[in-house]
Amino acid sequence: MNVDDLTTEQLDDLRERVVDALITMSEFEIGDYSTQFKVDFRKRHVLNGVFASMNEMIAAFGAEQEQSSAFRAELERKLLIVEKQRAAIRELSTPIIELWEGVLCLPVVGIMDTARSTEMTNSLLQAIVEKKTRYTIIDITGIEVMDTRTVDHFMRMAKSIRLLGAECALTGISPHIAQTVVHMGLELDDVVTHRSLRDALAYYVSRIRT
Amino acid sequence: MAMYEIRDPIDLYAPRQGVREIGANLGFGRNDCHELAIVVSELASNIVKYGVRGSILMESVQDAVRGAGLRLVARDQGPPFYDLKLALLDGFDDRGPIDPATLLKRGGLGTGLGAIVRFSDSFDVEALAVGKAIRVIRYRLRPKNR
Amino acid sequence: MEEAMIRGHVLGHTAEFYRSRYDQGTAARIDGELSIELKLMLDSVSRAEWYPRRHLIEMLNAITMVRGANEGTYADFVRCGSTLADTKDEFAKMLMQVMTPELFLKKLHRFWTRDHQDSGAFELEPVTPGDRSARLKLRSVKHYDHCAILWMGFMQGVLGQLGLAGVSVIQQGWSWENPGPQDIAYEVKWS
Numbered sequence: 159m160n161v162d163d164l165t166t167e168q169l170d171d172l173r174e175r176v177v178d179a180l181i182t183m184s185e186f187e188i189g190d191y192s193t194q195f196k197v198d199f200r201k202r203h204v205l206n207g208v209f210a211s212m213n214e215m216i217a218a219f220g221a222e223q224e225q226s227s228a229f230r231a232e233l234e235r236k237l238l239i240v241e242k243q244r245a246a247i248r249e250l251s252t253p254i255i256e257l258w259e260g261v262l263c264l265p266v267v268g269i270m271d272t273a274r275s276t277e278m279t280n281s282l283l284q285a286i287v288e289k290k291t292r293y294t295i296i297d298i299t300g301i302e303v304m305d306t307r308t309v310d311h312f313m314r315m316a317k318s319i320r321l322l323g324a325e326c327a328l329t330g331i332s333p334h335i336a337q338t339v340v341h342m343g344l345e346l347d348d349v350v351t352h353r354s355l356r357d358a359l360a361y362y363v364s365r366i367r368t
Numbered sequence: 369m370a371m372y373e374i375r376d377p378i379d380l381y382a383p384r385q386g387v388r389e390i391g392a393n394l395g396f397g398r399n400d401c402h403e404l405a406i407v408v409s410e411l412a413s414n415i416v417k418y419g420v421r422g423s424i425l426m427e428s429v430q431d432a433v434r435g436a437g438l439r440l441v442a443r444d445q446g447p448p449f450y451d452l453k454l455a456l457l458d459g460f461d462d463r464g465p466i467d468p469a470t471l472l473k474r475g476g477l478g479t480g481l482g483a484i485v486r487f488s489d490s491f492d493v494e495a496l497a498v499g500k501a502i503r504v505i506r507y508r509l510r511p512k513n514r
Numbered sequence: 515m516e517e518a519m520i521r522g523h524v525l526g527h528t529a530e531f532y533r534s535r536y537d538q539g540t541a542a543r544i545d546g547e548l549s550i551e552l553k554l555m556l557d558s559v560s561r562a563e564w565y566p567r568r569h570l571i572e573m574l575n576a577i578t579m580v581r582g583a584n585e586g587t588y589a590d591f592v593r594c595g596s597t598l599a600d601t602k603d604e605f606a607k608m609l610m611q612v613m614t615p616e617l618f619l620k621k622l623h624r625f626w627t628r629d630h631q632d633s634g635a636f637e638l639e640p641v642t643p644g645d646r647s648a649r650l651k652l653r654s655v656k657h658y659d660h661c662a663i664l665w666m667g668f669m670q671g672v673l674g675q676l677g678l679a680g681v682s683v684i685q686q687g688w689s690w691e692n693p694g695p696q697d698i699a700y701e702v703k704w705s
Contacts (some may be wrong), residue, residue: 170525173612173614174617174620175489176612177609177612177613177617177618177621178621180605180606180608180609181609181621181624181625181628183605184603184605184606184609184628185628186605187603187605187606188523188561188562188628189523189560189561189562190561190562190628194646206408210405242378242382243378243383268384268404269384269402269405269407269409271406271410271413271480272476272477272478272480272483272484273409273410273413273476273480273490274409275473275477276475276476276477277460277475302398302399302402303399303402303403303406304406305406305479305482305483307458307477307482307483308477308479308483308487314490317474334399350705361414365559
């Protein structure tokens with residue numbers, strides 16, 4: 159097709175079709191992959207074939223985008239789960255840290271419900287036996303409140319630790335928990351208390367040195 | 369106000385965080401929010417352990433006498449309480465006292481329901497076509513004699 | 515009746531427009547006038563998706579509230595519309611190379627539909643070739659506050675990019691007292 163051979167009318171028609179096509183492409187560019195070129199198969203027009211091919215391309219592109227956006231959505235969902243898991247691990251589990259030989263530290267964060275208190279006890283007692291621990295420091299700075307039965311359990315856990323031949327220090331007791339302990343009339347014979355984890359560490363370092 | 373699906377242990381994390389935020393927004397103090405988190409935690413743990421799967425709904429309530437509060441509705445698909453009065457006792461389940469071996473196997477202290485009741489102002493259980501619903505309400509202003 | 519919708523890219527463009535055109539304080543005040551629903555939505559607006567048109571109206575009215583119903587705000591709305599016509603991609607650049615003013619006005623209804631679906635429509639009156647002027651109507655846009663000015667700006671923007679001089683677009687129907695009439699009448703001239 160030689161542009162010079164076209165009549166003015168044909169040129170105008172061509173120009174209009176090109177403009178139509180470009181407007182369709184602007185929809186595509188915005189991100190609407192459902193857009194399609196108008197192909198008039200009744201009239202034989204030189205651009206029909208081109209437009210039909212472009213429609214196929216757009217459809218294919220749109221399908222690919224949909225697939226990749228589904229993929230992206232799935233990836234985000236998985237990342238969210240991993241993030242949830244990481245956050246949950248921090249709060250749900252009880253990391254037992256061996257600060258140095260014979261000294262175990264348990265920094266407790268989050269919510270101390272009944273399930274967690276027993277899980278903590280089991281892990282701790284097992285670790286004390288395995289590592290032949292002499293000093294256990296349990297830091298409950300983040301724990302503002304505990305149910306009375308759970309506090310009771312804590313004290314019994316301290317007793318178990320003593321029975322295993324280790325010393326149990328409790329640090330970061332909140333005023334509320336202190337009140338609960340007093341209110342329940344619990345004996346604190348098996349527990350050494352310090353105001354903070356730092357204080358406890360300083361104390362045990364000096365004990366170990368002597 | 370908020371609904372959480374509960375099926376696995378990891379599902380405990382979100383509602384525990386959520387109730388603290390919702391509680392704070394409703395004007396509950398920090399310790400109160402912490403206690404609410406324990407309530408939610410015990411409810412959710414029970415769903416995971418015995419309820420097969422379920423959900424926890426959190427919504428604000430307003431009582432004519434007691435004022436503003438938060439209602440937690442824990443639904444599960446598990447069996448109903450055989451004897452609720454027994455279950456509420458510390459160290460008991462719905463059939464009777466829990467022996468130490470069983471307690472060890474189940475995890476927990478057998479005092480979860482007790483903790484829920486101690487930290488809330490109203491507690492009731494409704495049997496559903498499948499499973500049950502436990503409704504717990506805690507008011508912002510609690511009577512002084514608790 | 516179904517709610518009138520608008521393409522995300524128009525919302526995004528308008529938000530970006532006032533946030534970059536005005537100083538931080540003013541922009542913050544406009545943001546402050548917006549509903550929470552809209553504020554949240556603006557953070558994640560997708561260009562091709564459809565959103566309730568009331569969001570755009572809300573933004574334009576927020577600008578009016580903060581900046582005042584005056585000549586300056588009027589000029590800003592025109593500019594917001596004309597920058598909507600800025601050629602950001604290759605296809606738009608090609609369009610500006612190929613279109614004639616008559617062809618643009620003939621196809622204006624497609625630009626409108628691209629962003630508004632079936633709600634409202636441009637109607638072009640028969641044009642005498644060589645006249646270098648045209649009359650058109652924007653129909654069924656009741657309550658679509660200030661769209662008359664936005665789209666007046668759009669027309670000016672495109673015609674300007676076609677390399678025309680002496681472009682004038684006059685509208686009848688919108689006023690500060692009546693920003694959302696049923697129909698708008700436009701008269702477009704170029705030299």
